[in-house]
Amino acid sequence: MTEIIDQASELEEMLREQAIAAHRINRNAVSATHCVDCGEAIPELRQEKVPGCQRCADCQQDEELRMKQGSI
Numbered sequence: 001m002t003e004i005i006d007q008a009s010e011l012e013e014m015l016r017e018q019a020i021a022a023h024r025i026n027r028n029a030v031s032a033t034h035c036v037d038c039g040e041a042i043p044e045l046r047q048e049k050v051p052g053c054q055r056c057a058d059c060q061q062d063e064e065l066r067m068k069q070g071s072i
């Protein structure tokens with residue numbers, strides 16, 4: 001059980017680092033085609049409007065809320 005949890009959190013951490021790196025370094029970052037959180041396809045319009053986006057609009061909202069609240 002713990003191995004599975006470790007792998008999941010490692011993956012999550014990796015994706016988060018990738019997202020942060022994309023924000024910091026690459027303004028022309030390639031947007032994800034699918035949300036890293038829920039796996040839903042991200043509309044092409046959103047991919048164009050939000051370069052380097054990794055989440056669908058819903059999950060991005062959730063993520064920003066989480067970051068504001070400072071909770072893990």
Ligand SMILES: [Zn+2]
Pocket residue numbers: 035036037038039040055056057058059060
């Ligand atoms: Zn999503």
